[in-house]
Amino acid sequence: MPEGLPQxxxxxxxxxxxxxxLGAGSAGCIIATRLSEDSGMQVALIEAGPAAWRDPWIRxxxxxxxxxxxxxxxxxFHTEAEPGLDGRSIHWPRGKVVGGSGAVNGLVFLRGSPRDYDRWAQSGARGWGYDDCLPFFRKLETWAGEPSEERGTEGPIHTSEARHTSPGAQAFIAAALAMGHKRVKDFNGAWHEGVGPMPLNIRRGKRSHSADTFLKPALARPNLRVMPDRTIQRLLFDGMRCTGALVRGPAGLERWEARREVVLSAGAIGTPHILQLSGIGDGAHLQEMGIGTRLHAPGVGANLQDHFLQRLRFRVKPCGTVNEMMRSPLGKLRxxxxxxxxxxxxxSIGAAEANLFARxxxxxxxxxxxxxxxxxxxxNYDQGTDPHPGFMFSGSLCRPESRGTITLRSPDPDAKPVIRANYLEAAYDQHLMVEAVKYGRRLAAMSPLAALxxxxxxxxxxxxxDDEILAHIRRDGGTVYHPCGTARMGEDALAPVDSxxxxxxxQGLxxxxxxxxxxxxxxxxxxxxLMIGERAAAFLRAG
Known part of the structure; x- marks a missing residue:
């Protein structure tokens, strides 16, 4: 019997x-759905959270x-005390539900720059350049805007620009145009610099996400099992082959065995945590935790990246802000x-109405x-909206240089991992954030935004x-909730995952x-x- 396997x-x-x-998040829902299209393949999808199909607040x-x-x-999840943020611990919400963070996020639908994916390929993720990824971006979506070769027309995820933007958002766009920026035709097209309404994954006023549009229609398939409310304790192995996972379910421990392959899709925090619990990670750290090293892989839990932001908040004249509507029962009713x-x-709109990419x-x-x-x-979101009319726009680093880590707190699977984001560790990040505040102020001074x-x-x-601005950023800045990179693809020895x-x-993982x-x-x-989920399903089908 393999080491560590319960009787x-x-x-x-x-x-x-x-x-x-393992993990019914944005990618996991797509993988299970696509693979179960083959009636001869048995697929099981495990999720720690519940299946909340009927919750209106998700929709x-x-x-x-x-x-x-x-x-x-x-x-x-919360980070440890962040040295670059005056010792503050930052809340990192992550979705614990079928659908994962895609079921609870702000619905912003931005791919990023095509250059981002070319940089992936240049960094060693061969076959992940923009031209390689574009067919899978197209496959997953139905775009409601002007047709183009960049956008999909038959995919399950429905995307569109924010409709009927507020006077504040319109003034923001007009001010950016007055500043010299161009109106972006499509933020998910060949070039994204400029300003415009925010693309959102919304259809007919409702959230469009992979649990609802991919997985839910597939639930009736006899070869697909979706098993919520089950937390992964660790992976199981026979030698160096991954054979399944030990899972804690409603009735106790369950052993799930995979005849072909295991796919770990637990997110940027959960995936390295589970790998380390399973003896895959930095050997010295595993030894410190009392866990036997199955595979020394120091890249597991390293390379943590996240977008850092600073909000520019404004008290404004009454102009239809949500603050005004939330102040009275009548406003809420309307x-x-x-x-x-x-x-x-x-x-009918998510976290943001308009967007600007600027140099x-x-x-x-x-x-x-x-x-x-x-x-x-x-x-902060825990306290709700402010009592006065107000809007804000947040400056966020596009390509931060600071790097963090995910490590174990203890060998107990129920113990939260240790998250060190190391925000503002890099001098470049500090300098750019200060300049971003100055740039945002210049934008706020442009007509017609300034009039509001x-x-x-x-x-x-x-x-x-500069020192005063940076000191404020350390006291007040936070996250855009985009952790990634903790089991990165690459050809170098420190990259845990191949292309x-x-x-x-x-083997088998x-x-x-x-x-x-x-x-x-x-x-x-x-x-x-989502695109990674589509590509993973294609790789698994190809063998």
């Missing part, structure tokens, strides 16, 4: 399948804020009634900052010098989620995670 009488149930997919785009505040489908009547209004540093060859316009203000603004709340007019998503040194991204895309990472 059969310690296990409540034993199950077998051809392909075992309603604006429900992301309520889901964030409630933590109902959240792993409730907002809900409009959504119920025609699926329009603030409840902030002199000599930048491509956009280095993203600005996301939001038609409300919050100090009564006061800059954060960073605030008192923060003028066909196979874990090096192990593939990784397919945001952890394999060598470099974070320039924008939101949801479409890239």
């Amino acid at each position: 059969r009488d310690q296990v409540a149930a034993v199950h077998s399948t051809d392909i075992l997919v 309603i785009p604006a429900g992301f804020a309520r889901l964030y505040a409630s933590g109902k489908y959240d792993w409730r 907002m809900a009634a409009r959504y119920a009547f025609d699926r329009r209004g603030p409840m 902030v540093l002199p000599g930048a060859e491509e956009p280095d900052m993203q600005y996301l316009f939001v038609n409300f203000t919050v100090t 603004i009564e006061e800059e709340l954060t960073p605030g007019p008192a923060q003028r010098s 066909r998503l196979r874990l090096k040194g192990v 593939r990784i397919a989620d945001a952890s394999v991204m060598p470099l974070v895309p320039s924008s939101n990472i949801q479409p890239a995670a």
